[in-house]
Amino acid sequence: MSSEEPSANIAELHHKQPAFRGLEAGHLACPGCGQALGARLVTEAIGPDVIIANATGCLEVFTSAWPRSSWRVPWIHSLFENAPAVASGIEAALKMQGRPTKVVAMGGDGGTFDIGLQSLSGMLERNHNVLYVCFDNEGYMNTGGHRSGSTPHAAVTMTSPSGKKRMGKRHLKKDLLAIIGAHQIPYAATATVAYPSDLRAKVRRGIEIEGAAFLLVHSPCPLGWGHEGALSIEIARLAVQTGFFPIVEMERGAVVNAMQIRNVRPVAEYLRPQHRFQHLFSDSPEAREELEHLQQLADYNIERYRLTSGQSESRDTEATDTVMRGGMRWS
Amino acid sequence: MLRPIEGSAAVAHAVALCRPQVIAGYPITPQTHIVEKLARLIADDQLRCELISVESEFSAISAVLGAAAAGSRAYTASSAQGILLMTEVLHNIAGLRIPLVMTCANRAIGAPVSAWNDQQDSMVMRDAGWIQLYCANNQEAVDTTIQAFRIAERTELPVMVCMDGYVLTHTLEVVDIPTQQQVDAFLPAYHFARSLDPRKPITIGTLVTPEFYTEARYMNHRALLRAQEEILAADRDWEKISGRTSGGLISVDGSDDAPVGILSIGSVMGTLSDARDHFAEFGPVKLIGLRSMRPFPIDDLKVACDGLSELIVLERALSPGGGGIIGSEVRAALSEAHSPPRIHNFAAGLGGRDMPLEIFPKLLEATRARDATRFAIIDVDTAKIAAEDR
Numbered sequence: 173m174s175s176e177e178p179s180a181n182i183a184e185l186h187h188k189q190p191a192f193r194g195l196e197a198g199h200l201a202c203p204g205c206g207q208a209l210g211a212r213l214v215t216e217a218i219g220p221d222v223i224i225a226n227a228t229g230c231l232e233v234f235t236s237a238w239p240r241s242s243w244r245v246p247w248i249h250s251l252f253e254n255a256p257a258v259a260s261g262i263e264a265a266l267k268m269q270g271r272p273t274k275v276v277a278m279g280g281d282g283g284t285f286d287i288g289l290q291s292l293s294g295m296l297e298r299n300h301n302v303l304y305v306c307f308d309n310e311g312y313m314n315t316g317g318h319r320s321g322s323t324p325h326a327a328v329t330m331t332s333p334s335g336k337k338r339m340g341k342r343h344l345k346k347d348l349l350a351i352i353g354a355h356q357i358p359y360a361a362t363a364t365v366a367y368p369s370d371l372r373a374k375v376r377r378g379i380e381i382e383g384a385a386f387l388l389v390h391s392p393c394p395l396g397w398g399h400e401g402a403l404s405i406e407i408a409r410l411a412v413q414t415g416f417f418p419i420v421e422m423e424r425g426a427v428v429n430a431m432q433i434r435n436v437r438p439v440a441e442y443l444r445p446q447h448r449f450q451h452l453f454s455d456s457p458e459a460r461e462e463l464e465h466l467q468q469l470a471d472y473n474i475e476r477y478r479l480t481s482g483q484s485e486s487r488d489t490e491a492t493d494t495v496m497r498g499g500m501r502w503s
Numbered sequence: 504m505l506r507p508i509e510g511s512a513a514v515a516h517a518v519a520l521c522r523p524q525v526i527a528g529y530p531i532t533p534q535t536h537i538v539e540k541l542a543r544l545i546a547d548d549q550l551r552c553e554l555i556s557v558e559s560e561f562s563a564i565s566a567v568l569g570a571a572a573a574g575s576r577a578y579t580a581s582s583a584q585g586i587l588l589m590t591e592v593l594h595n596i597a598g599l600r601i602p603l604v605m606t607c608a609n610r611a612i613g614a615p616v617s618a619w620n621d622q623q624d625s626m627v628m629r630d631a632g633w634i635q636l637y638c639a640n641n642q643e644a645v646d647t648t649i650q651a652f653r654i655a656e657r658t659e660l661p662v663m664v665c666m667d668g669y670v671l672t673h674t675l676e677v678v679d680i681p682t683q684q685q686v687d688a689f690l691p692a693y694h695f696a697r698s699l700d701p702r703k704p705i706t707i708g709t710l711v712t713p714e715f716y717t718e719a720r721y722m723n724h725r726a727l728l729r730a731q732e733e734i735l736a737a738d739r740d741w742e743k744i745s746g747r748t749s750g751g752l753i754s755v756d757g758s759d760d761a762p763v764g765i766l767s768i769g770s771v772m773g774t775l776s777d778a779r780d781h782f783a784e785f786g787p788v789k790l791i792g793l794r795s796m797r798p799f800p801i802d803d804l805k806v807a808c809d810g811l812s813e814l815i816v817l818e819r820a821l822s823p824g825g826g827g828i829i830g831s832e833v834r835a836a837l838s839e840a841h842s843p844p845r846i847h848n849f850a851a852g853l854g855g856r857d858m859p860l861e862i863f864p865k866l867l868e869a870t871r872a873r874d875a876t877r878f879a880i881i882d883v884d885t886a887k888i889a890a891e892d893r
Binding site for chain 1: 524525527551552553555556557558559561562563565566567568569570571572573574575577591592595599699700701704705706707708709710711712715
């Protein structure tokens, strides 16, 4: 028997062996759903030895309609606002049983920024060994596209329409990361489905760390944002490249890393393909004012997190990720 | 071992003897002493258990949900507003069929805010899908707590052990705290067949379309009804070990030929028993203690009330705009009986108002009236209220 044979067989077997998928195909998400992609990437990065507590929301609905389930890992959905508390209980039980299984809680921005914030704060304050992943699609999309604390300023939703007297959401997107940071947890980060290798690395980091970890994953919603499903990745990438959604890492409340933007794009490039911002491109002085306001918010992010300083190892990996995912370019 | 002990401490010892692995606690009067005592037992290494001091009752009940689903015996306790804050989770746990035990140290609900005892808090949860067992004294609270874990784990239903705040929780009584050997002989190690485990991953808490929802609700209802057998079996088996019964589903005290019966729930049963001795001139009165509010023991109730011509239902909660809660259910249940007694329904002792022995003759007077009392609050003092509100 030659020495090459076993390794060739192993390579062949490895090729045949499907990669681990915590979230299986065949679920009911819309085409181009950022959350579905995000949840798949996150569960792939965690591996099979995990228990997931999922808050009510799109992810729960499109993956779990009885008698079918897309989950290949143990998964529990209780309610909208208690996933962090359920995860706390699971973690305490595993600790008592001496099981090394990881605990992950998942929720949307409604379940995280708004209704579940108290429960999340409790979990972080008690520093449970849980990774909380918030898939941020900036609204209550499961209910039909409604304003949440995470909806960006001026974005149109069914409960923040634009009209004669309104230009979409009147308030600012809640600075959740600052709130999370104030809990002084070991690790918190933002990520996006547009940069999968960055997302995976952060999931692995969050899982490895002993104690509470938080990950905010920007996840486009074609239906709620009003764009073609095929554009989800491009739009999510523009959110980063305009400074609109900064990609950062925090340790014990301090920003330790920020993804550097190679070539800063004007915020209008991010807004234009999305129906929720269409009213900002009319000829009215109000529209011009709000557009300018949003540009200033993005500029402030760039300044605040030093997104163009070059003082970071983390770079915009657009080209690499596009090739790796075999993605189509859009411009 | 018999010893004088505060009700809350006795319950905490009973919980500890059941070897819980996870306890979630949040302070609310009059439940607080229970979790305080459990925290002390854990701090002194007399109980090996993870105590989660949560930020709300909502998270307390959610955390024990997670712990039980992950394969650990779990426990929490609360009262009044805390029970109400848990509402959504209580229903959810029953629907998920997760075995849990919670003590409800019964307390009135605001507004107006009251820190004192009645049973409105657990009564509004009677439709949550939990088994509800009420305790007449602290010995029953200890024994029912131990039984509750076995009932919950055999039926895969959550059990709420209801004990009157202050009257039981803060009262020193001589109670027998069982030995660890006794409890271990009665309660096997926690095993939940549908627990969360990466080696056999399952999906819990799925979305259910109209195609299956009715069947899920049917199964839930059936499970509650069938739990009657487990409640009786637990009381019977615990009696073999401890020599004590807590009354199964419903307890009857008094001669079979008594024409008058009083049905009530919780610690007032002791007052009624003393009052019956004190006011012996009223003749034989059958005292019926409802231990299991859910499942509601219709058949046992019919047997207990057989031969009565007058039945007084006394309760410490009400459905405003409706009337008595237990009274309505008793009326409905006995409407099936061949010759049902006249039913008089009273609420009393709301928000901690004392229930003296003198309540007994007042109740019995009602049986002499021409018409049955549909519903009345027997100890209301209308002189304290503006004339137009009387």
